Amino acid sequence: MKIGISSSRLVRLMQLAILGITFVGLVTRNVGVFVNGVFAFGITVLPGVLRRDYRLSLDTSLTLWITAAVFLHAIGMLGLYDEVWWWDHLTHLLSATLVAGVGYSTARAFDEHSDAVFFPPRFMFVYVLLFTLASGVLWEVLEFAARGSAHIIGVKPVLIQYGLDDTIVDLIFDAAGAVLVALFGTSVLSETVETLLARFSRESD
Structure with missing residues (x-):
């Protein structure tokens, strides 16, 4: 099920946001934010690794699903887990x-x-x-x-x-x-x- 280029762009935007969260964790010396940011970004590149090394091509909707899950987790480490x-x-x-x-x-x-x-x-x-x-x-x-x-x-x-x-x-x-x-x-x-x-x-x- 292909859902278009806009989903790919949304994945890229979330990846950039995760990198931003990781940078915040590094600058503020917040180990939890930094480690979870690194982990989240690593998960987002996993579909590309699977496609390149194992010839497992995940469709765009599944890649978006994966990225959204780790993106929300990374944001939560900034304080939303405590406040919301x-x-x-x-x-x-x-x-x-x-x-x-x-x-x-x-x-x-x-x-x-x-x-x-x-x-x-x-x-x-x-x-x-x-x-x-x-x-x-x-x-x-x-x-x-x-x-x-x-x-x-x-x-x-x-x-x-x-x-x-x-x-x-x-x-x-x-x-x-x-x-x-x-x-x-x-x-x-x-x-x-x-x-x-x-x-x-x-x-x-």
Whole structure:
């Protein structure tokens, strides 16, 4: 699904904004802003790396989806996570749809590529949900570890973690993102599945 050159320009603008956020973190010596900015920008160039090194061409809409998720996270590190109560929920929901999309696309491509693999729709739904929640739990553990390490070192945490209640709410939004992909992923991610399937076919030849 191609959605035009304007999406490519929007991706470039968000990349520039992320670089600006990274620079702010460097100038202000804010480790959290800087590290998350570097991480976010690295994610935005990943589609190009996959296209160049692995011949996996992601369509424009998916690239925009990825960039928007990390862009919102990078902005949140400037203070929106603390000042806007729903910002963390928004970024978790969007990030969870990306994680679920990766899990769904990979499993669906394996399903179509191999006659030895068959994933019924109900199994796929449960798989996407569990895959996303497992990734969410791993992320929460990383947030907790980052916060603890920051306190020991005496710097601002690279990742923000607000306690057990926040973790539970984060996982609820992770689950919501997984459900959205499980219900509507067939149409949105069909081109991504075909790209992965072509890659698997080339490797098996």
